[in-house]
Amino acid sequence: MSRFQNYITWIKQHLPNKYWTVLMVFAVFILFFDGNSLYKRYKTRQQIASLEREIKEYDKRIANDQAEIKALEDNLENLERFAREYYFMKKQNEDIFIIKE
Numbered sequence: 001m002s003r004f005q006n007y008i009t010w011i012k013q014h015l016p017n018k019y020w021t022v023l024m025v026f027a028v029f030i031l032f033f034d035g036n037s038l039y040k041r042y043k044t045r046q047q048i049a050s051l052e053r054e055i056k057e058y059d060k061r062i063a064n065d066q067a068e069i070k071a072l073e074d075n076l077e078n079l080e081r082f083a084r085e086y087y088f089m090k091k092q093n094e095d096i097f098i099i100k101e
Contacts (some may be wrong), residue, residue, distance in 0.1 A: 014020040031038050072079045083089040090096050 013026075072082055088096055088098065
């Protein structure tokens with residue numbers, strides 16, 4: 001006899017018992033239809049894992065930005081280069097040509 005057939009025979013033997021029937025209905029309700037069902041718990045855990053990965057990514061970005069800010073504060077040449085590249089700032093007697101690809 002296969003394992004599935006063993007389950008079927010066990011269910012047929014115990015199904016007429018009203019306590020087992022109520023217990024099975026209760027278990028099915030709790031596992032699948034309740035507000036805290038297994039499906040909802042699984043989805044929530046996936047969402048938590050996704051958010052934790054996102055937090056790690058943002059922590060890395062913050063560390064990189066803090067290092068860049070420190071480099072800009074320490075060296076005025078870097079600060080001038082940054083201002084020229086990102087904000088198109090110029091000296092008074094300069095012309096800036098912007099080339100777009």
